[in-house]
Amino acid sequence: MASILLWLTLLRLTGEIMQQTLKLIAATVLCIGAFASQALAAKPNVLIVMADDCTHNDLPMYGGENAKTPNLDRLASEGLVFDRAYLAEAICQPCRAELYSGLYPMSNGCAWNHSASRPDIQSMPHYLGAEGYRVGIAGKVHVQPKQSFPFEAVDGFDDNCVRDPTKPHQLNSVKEFMSRDGGPFCLVVALVEPHVPWVMGDASAYPPRSIKLPPNIGDTPETRRAFGRYLAEITYMDSQVGQILETLESTGHAEDTLVLFTSEQGSQFPGNKWTNYNTGVHTALVARMPNVVPSGKRTDALVQYADVLPTIMEMASLSYERDWFDGESFADVLKGKSDQHREFVYGTHNNVPEGPSYPIRSIGDGQYHYIRNLTNENLYIEKHLMGVKGDGKLNNLYWQTWVFDSFDKPEVYRLVQRYTLRPAEELYDLENDPYELNNLAGSQSVAEVQQRLSGELDRWLELQNDPGAEQDTVESLRAARQGKHRFGPAAD
Secondary structure, eight states, rough: OOHHHHHHHHHHHHHHHHHHHHHHHHHHHHHHHHHHHHHTSOEEEEEEESSOOGGGSGGGTTTTTSOOHHHHHHHHHEEEEEEEOOOOOOHHHHHHHHHSSSSHHHHHHSOTOOOOOHHHOHHHHHHHHHHTTTTEOOOOOOOOOOOTTTEEEEEESSSTTTSSSSOOOOOHHHHHHOSSSSSSSSEEOOOOSSSSEEEEEESGGOOGGGOOOTTTTTOOOOHHHHHHHHHHHHHHHHHHHHHHHHHHTTOSSSSTTTEEEEOOOOSSSSSSSTTHHHHEEEEEEEEEOOTTOOOSSEEEEEGGGHHHHHHHHHHHOOOOOOOGGGSSSOOHTTTSSSSSOOSSSEEEOTTTTTTOOOEEEEOOOOOOOEEEEEETTOOOOOOGSSSTTTTSSSHHHHHHHHHHHTEEEEEEHHHHHHHHSSSSSEEEEEEOOOOOOSSSTGGGGGHHHHHHHHHHHHHHHHHHTTGGGSSSSSHHHHHHHHOOOOSSGOOO
């Protein structure tokens, strides 16, 4: 009898131990699950929407007085608008290579349009993919080689920026990519508007006589007609942005996705794209992420495309080495913890293959912008403005009207001179002269500013191993296309 009682007691104790063990296991599983959920939540999705050749201050959020952009206006009201965001080179391929690699043009090797980055560099797909992200791109790619930018191709948006008309877009593939299981996503949707040809949208909504042209654009009838078509493409681009954001909302990921919109470089009008002027290298940048990024705010923090990738890495709590990138994270600005970031932004331009060699270097501190024209004894010529090929939709005809009207319109003549005949040095006060029409270089009142910016530009050029005018040659472009870069840090 005693042995039976002992056996029953042992059985009861064993059961209690098993119950406690099961509870402990269950609690451990819950903790692991919660930890995994927190880890996943710490890795936000990322959606980058990029316009193509859109001058930042043609957008209403930056003071534009013509374009209608209700979707971008709404995004700006929901997020943080950067008033001082820049890219290093106002040409499609170099600026995209900078954005995706976190490296300046000389560092990543793409310092010319229609060339290639160094085959040994890494970019978003490498860094984020190694941490469990699915990294894709829809629309215009325009970076190479593939091994340096191994994005997953996502269908739905035209990848040809000069097609006439742009292919109709569809969002099924974008929605599938956003909704797919298997880790957080980083998706770039690179639109092809408002790149020329300006054929999309409703140009009748912008009657030429009603347009208020910016002061750096020559006022001729042909220019007004072209500008109306350009504005129509901005509005068409804005509608695409709205549809992309609606698709994100439909996937249930609007709350856990960092949305970045950027306008790329300036438009094809003279003095914007293919230049280092403020209307070329200054880009729009808006960030939105509910409960993380302040809404309805603006910041004067100085940022550059090279900063975007390390910022994404920090926002996702991913570790990285500082020397992987030329840029630095501005995550504290995104989170509303700081309103300052860089001290300087840097710019470069190599006119080859868009025209005869005309190398330019520049630097800005947010208020002042210093530009150095390395071969200013030459005329600046950009072949896309000549209007001698095809039907003129890509090589528009307005430039010829600027030249022709120079006889009767001194203000247009001054713009032609500004574009083609440039001094060795230029210095502008962007706060008082955002269109850079009053060159202060050489003025005693800004001598200290000029010396400080010039010295810092020299330091940056040496750090980048930039040979100046020597690199802006057909031979350099040909070598870059073959992955045999002649200059830059990796070419030493």
